[in-house]
Amino acid sequence: LSGMPSDALLFLSSKRKSILVPWDLTMAKVMATADSVIPFNNFNRQTEKALREIASSLNLAPAAKVEVSRRTPYPVFLTYKKELKGLTVVCRKHGIDARVEHGRAIKDADEIARYRTIAGITNELIDLLEENVRSGLLKTETDVALFIEAEGRKRGCEGTGFGTLAAGPQRSFGIHAFPPYTAGAFATQGLSILDFGLQYEGYTSDVTLTFAREPLSDLQETMLSLVQKAHDLAISTIKKGVKAISVGAAVDDFFRDAGKTMPHNLGHGIGLEAHEAPSLRNRDDNTWILAPGMIFTDEPGLYDEAAGGCRLEDDILLSNSGVEVLTKARIIRL
């Protein structure tokens, strides 16, 4: 909303005035836009003091509504209520955050164009990763993770959109490997997972490749086959007007019929953050309806303590002309 990349408070009034209160005034001068910028130091670095004094400076009407983010912790909310006597402090599940969330869920033409660029760089890296793992140039989890960090930045990315997960066969049983990557071997015999995203002009991609080095067990072959089918099944059910929950449910049902369980949600929106709306989760409270302009992941996965894990994640754009798979993630057989 302001262009400020680091910690700051942002106040927006219904009269369309914006006030930014940054920790880092120098950064704000260089990067942020707001009607006025007041250093956090002016309020003795106290959020409550900033809130009280800025509310006062805005000459709000008695009992005027001041809404704070739905992420506000309960004890902090009580402090705000106390500090803003005479005003009505509001913190709603479906308030201002939900409006921002809905706005961000539908990408406009500029954002979609940017996503084509991000997907292009991501796909270029996917090809290079396959090539360099095949050739033996990239041997360890650290090798592949740092290759992405370096090559992404060379192509103008700010960095990775979240911590890269690179898990060789011994560690791919985890949805999110811990540690995220190590000095250990990658893409040796069995299943290895590589989950990464590139951040470009604020927006992030999010893809997962599975590297499968033969010989594989029957269970590993079954997992690869089911995950590929689930991935394609999801794409075939994505349409404008479809309930997002039903896409997640279709994949959960498919795995259940095969005697398997996927331990995570099928997908999530991507944007300025790696996890945005809409969610494809198969859960009653998921009320999202798929609509043109949405960009989200399709990432079925199966995991086994002994056989390791397999996940295949692509970024999907739903447009008026249909479904477009922006990225070229794949199961890579070695």
Next chain:
Amino acid sequence: LSGMPSDALLFLSSKRKSILVPWDLTMAKVMATADSVIPFNNFNRQTEKALREIASSLNLAPAAKVEVSRRTPYPVFLTYKKELKGLTVVCRKHGIDARVEHGRAIKDADEIARYRTIAGITNELIDLLEENVRSGLLKTETDVALFIEAEGRKRGCEGTGFGTLAAGPQRSFGIHAFPPYTAGAFATQGLSILDFGLQYEGYTSDVTLTFAREPLSDLQETMLSLVQKAHDLAISTIKKGVKAISVGAAVDDFFRDAGKTMPHNLGHGIGLEAHEAPSLRNRDDNTWILAPGMIFTDEPGLYDEAAGGCRLEDDILLSNSGVEVLTKARIIRL
């Protein structure tokens, strides 16, 4: 508390029973310890459902207290209250989180021994970074950041404790550079900042070096000199029983007398997270008293849009025998 490295709910009863509800059951089997482990899938991936059913399974007395973390958002707290009818749901600023925070602020003998190991690896990397920047082997922000990622893991670290900030002279004006590091030049003429930490067995170090390549302007020389003096001043004021706020205030006063302002707090505890208690911030609500076993940063910094930034950050252990500077961060002149 459980050893689980990824997302999970943890329930602790006053009868010393622990129940872990992980997203990733396989990871929990491998890494976590708890009296019982129930997959989140069993509750349809709904936190409220897990809370309700587990509270029920514990046969709590009517109106028994159930405390949730002080980080719980206000609307989520309302949901919990609604779901846990017949029980007393509590969310306090100075409740269970504060007890954990206080426990974590004082490191025991094992934790201190671990920190000596972490500091040793960190110091080894500081020396290598100086050597390789001097020799011209590490030329870009990406070079230094990825050198840390690779060399830390080779020495058994899980990774970096937070995203490394490497900012060459054009970008060091920011407290936290954005992007954190780029393909651009590092340690060319002027002031460059390198802020990093290594995570080892869960715990993280946190140091900042400033690389100053001559010729420097008078303002840059003044900033370097003031930051070094502020760093040393802080160490001279750290003693058992001293108020943490007074250490921060001493440095803020020192800079103010020199006509400068430091735009951030002087330091913070380190541990399982990069920012822990105690804080050295110069703010009325900082009630921490320095005590043996505390490990925290001393990180004065000054920033200027044109001249760039300078920060010097070490990790300090306060023990019964006095102050020990664990790390060897420094201003490196080139």
